[in-house]
Amino acid sequence: MAAATSTRAVTPAFTLVAVVSTDGFIGRYSGHDPPAWASAEEQIHFAALVDAADWSFMGRVTHERAPRASRRRVVFSRREERPRWANPNQLFVDPERTPLERVSELLRPVREPRHCLVLGGTGVHDWFLARSRIDRVVLTTEPVSFGAGMPLFTDQPIAGPVSLLEDRGFVRQSMRLLNDRGTRLETYGRAAPAVASP
Numbered sequence: 001m002a003a004a005t006s007t008r009a010v011t012p013a014f015t016l017v018a019v020v021s022t023d024g025f026i027g028r029y030s031g032h033d034p035p036a037w038a039s040a041e042e043q044i045h046f047a048a049l050v051d052a053a054d055w056s057f058m059g060r061v062t063h064e065r066a067p068r069a070s071r072r073r074v075v076f077s078r079r080e081e082r083p084r085w086a087n088p089n090q091l092f093v094d095p096e097r098t099p100l101e102r103v104s105e106l107l108r109p110v111r112e113p114r115h116c117l118v119l120g121g122t123g124v125h126d127w128f129l130a131r132s133r134i135d136r137v138v139l140t141t142e143p144v145s146f147g148a149g150m151p152l153f154t155d156q157p158i159a160g161p162v163s164l165l166e167d168r169g170f171v172r173q174s175m176r177l178l179n180d181r182g183t184r185l186e187t188y189g190r191a192a193p194a195v196a197s198p
């Protein structure tokens with residue numbers, strides 16, 4: 001008898017990828033894009049992560065700042081009453097009207113959404129954090145301070161986003177420098193649940 005093939009849908013894993021200033025901002029203002037201030041090393045690392053991902057989720061403005069029809073994207077917009085394919089690779093949705101599970105079903109015929117990136121801006125980070133749908137964070141910190149701007153998360157403390165991540169159960173898993181000017185790359189993941197002793 002032939003072995004049955006599993007058709008069970010895979011739950012996507014979401015990795016938030018961002019570059020921040022030392023005081024935790026993703027830019028001074030909307031339109032202050034990372035290519036204008038982040039290091040070449042960060043930009044190379046970021047491009048490699050995007051290339052390797054199945055899908056990238058982002059806000060409408062982030063998409064419009066660098067529209068590339070060949071990139072597989074899910075673009076959040078409250079203007080979308082129902083999901084809309086802008087082209088064969090780019091789905092526009094309002095996540096309040098179209099749940100993530102439905103979004104995954106729509107993506108599947110194009111590419112199975114196993115490894116997905118959350119690419120901002122702040123409102124999109126907030127949305128995934130509030131629903132505990134961030135599995136991993138890849139955070140690059142550049143040696144610049146903005147003093148004010150767009151935070152990584154709306155509710156982060158003045159010291160920056162890391163203590164907020166720790167409060168939400170993330171632990172740092174790795175840290176390395178990307179260059180000799182002090183650009184720091186860190187990854188955060190969920191702490192493994194404690195195993196009860198027998």
Ligand SMILES: NC(=O)c1ccc[n+]([C@@H]2O[C@H](COP(=O)([O-])OP(=O)(O)OC[C@H]3O[C@@H](n4cnc5c(N)ncnc54)[C@H](OP(=O)(O)O)[C@@H]3O)[C@@H](O)[C@H]2O)c1
Pocket residue numbers: 017018019020025026027029030031032033034058059060061062063065076077078079093094095096119120121122123124127150
């Ligand atoms: N440093 C970094 O790592 C990083 C990361 C990402 C972005 N950025 C920068 O940040 C800037 C863009 O950020 P931004 O905050 O201005 O804009 P954004 O988050 O890219 O886009 C904002 C728009 O996305 C939609 N949106 C956001 N959250 C939503 C939600 N929860 N539900 C439904 N729709 C939602 C809305 O679109 P509608 O208005 O159509 O409803 C909203 O007006 C750019 O300059 C970009 O380069 C930096």
